[in-house]
Amino acid sequence: MKRLLPYLMIAAGASLWGIIAVFVKELADYGFAAMEIVAIRVIYAALFLLTIGLLKYRKQMKLKQALDIRLFIGTGILSVVFFNYCYFTTISQMNISIAVILLYTSPAFVTVLSLIFLKEKLNINKILAVLGTIIGCILIAGVSAGDSNITLLGILTGLGSGLGYALYTIFGKFALKKYQPFTITLYTFIVAALFLLPITQLWQKLDLLMNTNVLLYSIGLGFIPTVLAYFIYTWGLEKIEGSKAAVIATVEPVVATLLGVMLYGERLGLIQIAGAFLIFCSVIIVNITFRKKGVKRVEQKIS
Secondary structure (H helix, E strand, C coil), X not given: CCCCHHHHHHHHHHHHHHXXXXXXXXXXXCCCCHHHHHHHHHHHHHHHHHHHHHHHCHHHHCCCCHHHHHHHHHHHHHHHHHHHHHHHHHHHHCCHXXXXXXXXXXXXXXXXXXXXXXXXXXXXXXXXXXHHHHHHHHHHHHCCCCCXXXXXXXXXXXXXXXXXXXXXXHHHHHHCCCCCHHHHHHHHHHHHHHHHHHHHCHHHHHHHHCCXXXXXXXXXXXXXXXXXXXXHHHHHHCCCCHHHHHHHCCHHHHHHHHHHHHHHCCCCCHHHHHHHHHHHHHHXXXXXEEEXXXXXXXXXXXX
């Protein structure tokens, strides 16, 4: 059981990411726009992380240089804010199932961006993964032209969420050269919160934010699929290879898809399922590299 526990924790963390749409849809029903929901998520997450940091990780709360804040502008604004805005917009435009499938185009974006910025080499697996992702997206978008649940804006923001998700990996790799994962996560959400608070002016909706249901959904959004999911995933990540964790984490779109089917009555057509299957396979393929003496997974997911 002890050997299985890290794998179960990875799956549990990814599953918690998969239920994020519940909180997003509920807050949207109360009249919050996508960017306001992003602000709610990062503000509550920042508060939770600050509390945890003060109690347990004080040494990791210090920045080595003031200029390092620019690293967290990358992870916080260019990635987390952009990714969440696109993802939440996609959820409001289309089925949860399609939204999370498009989100999982991120490994293809990581492959391309790593080639450009990190000078990582391409191999046959990565090329196949990118091609599989592209074909999968074409199948999902192309056959849905007459589907009222599919919109051009939704497709574009869905791909944008994949790009934003990928950017966290790129900026995160640079930040990891100097800081621990907790430090990166803490300042990512602090920067994102400070950036969004004046833009969204959430204080103008203070009465609504104090509504009992809204408060519970807001706290839940900031804690359950954000802070709690991060800590569970990270605990498991410390015990097993990051590449294995990345493959196990593909349970996230499965959970999100089942959630859409069971709670919201969503359905996918056969060709859309084929497109989703190609994207899921691409996520797994990009984490596999073949060697003469077997198979070894080498990519690591930064979440």
